[in-house]
Amino acid sequence: MIEVIWHGRGxxxxxxxxxxxxxxxxxxxxxxxxAFPSFGPERRGAPMRAFTKLSTAPVGDRSASARGNVxxxxxxxxxxxxxxxxxASGGTVLVNSERAFDDARVHVIDANGISQAVLGRAIPxxxxxxxxxxxxxxxxxxSLVAAVRSNMPARLQDKNIAVIDTVLAxxxxxxx
Amino acid sequence: xxxxxxxxxxxxxxxGVRLARPQVISAYPITPQTVVVERLSEMVxxxxxxxxxxxxxxxxxxxxxxxxxxxxxxxxxxxxxSQGLLYMAECLTxxxxxxxxxxxxxxxxxxxxPWNIYGDQRDSLSLLDHGWIQVYAENAQEALDLALMAYRxxxxxxxxxxxxxxxxxxxxxxxxxxxxxPSPAEADAFLPPYETSNRFDFEHPVSIGYTAGPAYNxxxxxxxxxDMLAAAQVVDEVEGxxxxxxxxxxxxxxxxWHCEDAEEIVVTLGSIAGEVRxxxxxxxxxxxxxxxxxxxxxxxxxxxxxxxxxxxxRAVAVLEKDxxxxxxxxxxxxxxxxxxxxxxPVPTRNFIGGLGGxxxxxxxxxxxxxxxxxxxxxxxxxxxxxxxxxxxDQGGER
Numbered sequence: 001m002i003e004v005i006w007h008g009r010g011x012x013x014x015x016x017x018x019x020x021x022x023x024x025x026x027x028x029x030x031x032x033x034x035a036f037p038s039f040g041p042e043r044r045g046a047p048m049r050a051f052t053k054l055s056t057a058p059v060g061d062r063s064a065s066a067r068g069n070v071x072x073x074x075x076x077x078x079x080x081x082x083x084x085x086x087x088a089s090g091g092t093v094l095v096n097s098e099r100a101f102d103d104a105r106v107h108v109i110d111a112n113g114i115s116q117a118v119l120g121r122a123i124p125x126x127x128x129x130x131x132x133x134x135x136x137x138x139x140x141x142x143s144l145v146a147a148v149r150s151n152m153p154a155r156l157q158d159k160n161i162a163v164i165d166t167v168l169a170x171x172x173x174x175x176x
Numbered sequence: 177x178x179x180x181x182x183x184x185x186x187x188x189x190x191x192g193v194r195l196a197r198p199q200v201i202s203a204y205p206i207t208p209q210t211v212v213v214e215r216l217s218e219m220v221x222x223x224x225x226x227x228x229x230x231x232x233x234x235x236x237x238x239x240x241x242x243x244x245x246x247x248x249x250x251x252x253x254x255x256x257x258s259q260g261l262l263y264m265a266e267c268l269t270x271x272x273x274x275x276x277x278x279x280x281x282x283x284x285x286x287x288x289x290p291w292n293i294y295g296d297q298r299d300s301l302s303l304l305d306h307g308w309i310q311v312y313a314e315n316a317q318e319a320l321d322l323a324l325m326a327y328r329x330x331x332x333x334x335x336x337x338x339x340x341x342x343x344x345x346x347x348x349x350x351x352x353x354x355x356x357x358p359s360p361a362e363a364d365a366f367l368p369p370y371e372t373s374n375r376f377d378f379e380h381p382v383s384i385g386y387t388a389g390p391a392y393n394x395x396x397x398x399x400x401x402x403d404m405l406a407a408a409q410v411v412d413e414v415e416g417x418x419x420x421x422x423x424x425x426x427x428x429x430x431x432x433w434h435c436e437d438a439e440e441i442v443v444t445l446g447s448i449a450g451e452v453r454x455x456x457x458x459x460x461x462x463x464x465x466x467x468x469x470x471x472x473x474x475x476x477x478x479x480x481x482x483x484x485x486x487x488x489x490r491a492v493a494v495l496e497k498d499x500x501x502x503x504x505x506x507x508x509x510x511x512x513x514x515x516x517x518x519x520x521p522v523p524t525r526n527f528i529g530g531l532g533g534x535x536x537x538x539x540x541x542x543x544x545x546x547x548x549x550x551x552x553x554x555x556x557x558x559x560x561x562x563x564x565x566x567x568x569d570q571g572g573e574r
Contacts, residue, residue: 019352023182026354035182036351039294039533058315060450062347063535151182 002136003065005086006050008074010043013125016152017072018050020129023147024139025054031138034059047078054136070094070135074111074124092135096124107135109167118163126160130167141168178422179357185348186211188316188355189255189281189341192323194225195363196279198253200245202230202238207293208345209257209283216253227253235260239267239280246276247384249375251327254278257345258285258299265303271338272307272400274385275374277330278338279323280308284446284497285345286532294533295345296497297446301474301506307400309339309407310475312445314431316355319343321424324358328367328414335407336374337400344447344497346533358422366421408476429478431470434460435485438467440548443486443511444495445471448536452495455541466545474507479514487520490552493544497530504562523551529565540565 004021008014015037022033031054038049053059067088073079073095083093087105095101096111109131111124126148133139141164148160183191190212193201201220203213219225228245232238235256242252256264261282271278282300286292300310309330313319319341326339343349358366376384388396408429415426433453435441442452449470456466469485471478486492492515496507503509508526515522527544529536547559560570 019182022352023354026180026182032354033182034351034353036346039346039350058450059353060452060454061538062351062447062451063537147182 001059002054002069003067003088004052004054004132004136005065005068005071006052006074007072007078008048008050008125009078010046010048012074013123014048014074015050017074017125017129018052020126020144020147020151021052021132021136022054023151024143025052027143027146028138031056032058034062036062038064054138067091070132072128072132074128094128094131094135096128107131114166115163118166119159126163127167130164131171133168134171141165177359178362179359181355181357182352183316183355184211184350184352185313185316185319185343186283186350187215188320189323189343190215190219191355191357192320193253193279194219195358195360196253196324196327196367197225197251197369198227198279199250200228200230200242200252202232202241202245202252202254204232204235204238204256204260206235206257206260206283208285208295208349209255209260209281211349212255212281212283235263236267239264239271239278242278242280243267243271243274243276246271246278247274247375249370249372249377251331251370252276252278253280255281255283257283258287261299261303262287265306268303268306268308273396275336276338277327277336277370279326279330280338280340281323282340282342283345283349284342290532292532293345295347296531296533297342297344298498298531300340300342301496301498302500304475304506307337307404308475309335309337309404309473310342311339311473312342312471313348314447314449314470316348316351316353317424318426319348320355320357321418321422321426324363324367324422325414325418325426327370328417329407329410331370331372332407332410332414335403335410337404337407342446348447356424362422366418404476408473408478411473427472428481429471429473429476430481430485431472432485433468433470435467435469435489437465438488439465439490440493440545440552441467441469441486441489441491442493442495442541442544442548443469443471443482443507445474445507446497448495448497448530451536451538452541455538455545459545464545464549471507474510477510477514479517482511482514483518483520486515486522487518489522491548492522492524493527493548494524495527495529495536495541495544497528499528499531508562523556525551525559526562527565528562534566536565
C-alpha cells in the first residue's frame with residue numbers, strides 16, 4: 001500500500017487533490033483507494049490534513065495514516081523540523097516552495113507560482129498532484145486528466161489540466 | 177451500462193436513492209448525513225430525480241412527512257443521524273406499526289452529552305426495538321446497493337416494514353472510494369415501482385392509523401414481530417435478484433470470513449470490519465485460526481446465522497461502538513442471547529471502542545485477537561467480560 005498524507009490550509013484544495021489522486025489511481029481495474037480529510041469542522045486558513053491510501057487490494061483500515069510514503073505540504077509554513085516522524089522509511093516529501101531544501105528526501109515545486117500563472121490564483125493543489133507523478137508509481141498524465149474530468153466542476157477542468165501539463169512539461173525539461 | 181465513480185459513502189448512498197426513484201424525500205440536515213440530502217436536492221433541482229423534496233423544520237417532521245407520503249402510497253425517503261434520529265424516535269414506531277416501508281439512511285454518530293459530531297453506533301443501536309429493520313454497510317458500494325435493496329425488502333408484501341440503513345459517520349459517510357453505479361435501466365429491472373393497498377384510496381378505502389385496544393393490540397404486535405423475522409429469508413431472495421439483475425452478490429444477513437475452521441472469531445458490524453479482516457488475514461498467514469463475522473442485519477436478529485458461524489469456535493469477541501450504560505454493549509447482549517438460546521457454550525467477551533469517533537487501531541484489533549487466545553486457553557479469567565478499548569483504567573468490580 002502507498003499512503004499519501006496531505007498537509008494544507010483550508011481553501012488550498014488539499015482534500016480535492018487527495019480525492020483526485022485516489023480517482024486517478026483507480027483508473028485501472030484491480031486498484032483500490034480510500035481518500036478522506038481529517039474529519040471535523042473546516043475553516044478557511046486553518047491547518048488541515050487529508051489522506052490517500054492506494055493499493056492493489058481493498059483497503060480495510062479507514063484510520064488516518066500515521067506515516068506516509070509521500071507527505072505533501074501545500075503550505076510551506078506547515079513544513080517544520082520533526083517532519084520525519086510522519087515519514088515512512090524510504091519515503092519522500094513534496095513541498096510547495098520557491099526554494100530548495102538541503103535534504104535528498106525533500107522535493108519542491110513552486111505550485112503557488114505555477115497556479116498563479118495559469119489559473120490567475122494561487123490554488124496549488126493540482127500542481128502538486130502533477131508533481132507526484134514521478135513519486136507515486138503507476139500514475140500517468142492520462143489518469144490524472146481523467147480524474148480531473150470526472151471529479152472537478154466543468155468550469156475548472158481545462159485550467160487545471162493546463163496546470164498539470166505545465167508541471168509535466170517543466171519536469172520533462174529538467175530531466176533533459 | 178454501469179459507471180465507475182469515486183464517491184464518498186454519503187454520495188454513493190444518494191446515487192442509490194436516485195436510482196430507487198422515491199416520489200417524496202423529506203429531510204432535515206445534520207452532520208454527517210448532510211451530504212446525502214444536499215446531493216438529492218441537487219438531483220431534484222437538475223431534474224435527474226422526479227421527486228417532491230420537502231425541506232422540513234425538524235427530524236420529527238421529516239419522518240412524519242415520510243409517513244404521510246407512504247400513507248398516500250408513495251415511495252418515501254429520509255435520512256438523519258444521532259440526535260436527529262433520537263428526535264424522530266416517536267415517529268419510528270408510527271412508521272413501523274403503520275407498516276409503511278420507508279427507507280431511512282442513518283449516519284451513525286455519537287449521542288450527547290458531551291456534544292460530539294463523530295462516528296459511533298449509540299444512536300441506532302439504542303433504537304433497535306422500534307420495529308425497523310436495521311442493516312449496517314461496510315463500504316460505499318454496499319451503501320449504494322443497500323439503498324436499492326432496502327426498498328425491495330421493506331416493500332415486499334411479506335415484510336412491509338421500514339428499513340434503516342446505517343453508515344458509520346465519517347469513516348464511511350465522508351470517505352471516498354471507487355463505486356460502481358448501476359444504470360437506471362439496471363436499477364429499474366431490479367426494483368419495480370411501489371404498489372400497496374395500505375394507502376389512502378377513494379376507490380378502495382381502508383382504515384389507516386387507527387386505534388387497537390387490549391382486545392386486538394397483541395395481534396398487531398405479534399404480526400410486526402413475525403413479519404420482521406420473515407424478512408431474514410426475504411433478504412436472501414432480494415440479494416439473489418440483485419445479483420441476477422445488477423451483477424453483485426451479497427452474503428445474506430451476516431458476512432462470515434473464514435469462520436468454518438476458526439478457533440477465535442471477532443463479531444462486529446459496519447465499516448470497522450474491513451480493518452478487522454486485514455488484521456485477521458495477517459494472523460491467518462502466521463498460522464492462527466481466526467475468523468471474522470460481520471453482522472449486516474441486526475434486525476431481524478440473525479440468531480441462527482450467528483450460531484452457525486461461531487459455534488465451532490473456542491472464543492468469540494463482540495467489537496462494537498456503543499454501550500448500554502449499566503449493562504454492556506447492545507450487540508454483545510444480542511449475540512449472547514442467540515448463543516444461549518441455541519445452547520452454544522462458546523465463551524464470549526465484549527470490546528467497546530470507537531466511541532465519539534475514537535480511532536480503533538490495528539494494534540487494538542490485534543489485542544482483541546490476543547485476548548481471545550487467552551480466553552480459548554487457560555487464562556480466560558484474566559480477560560474481563562467487557563473491555564473499553566484505549567482506556568488504561570477499566571474501572572469497578574462488576
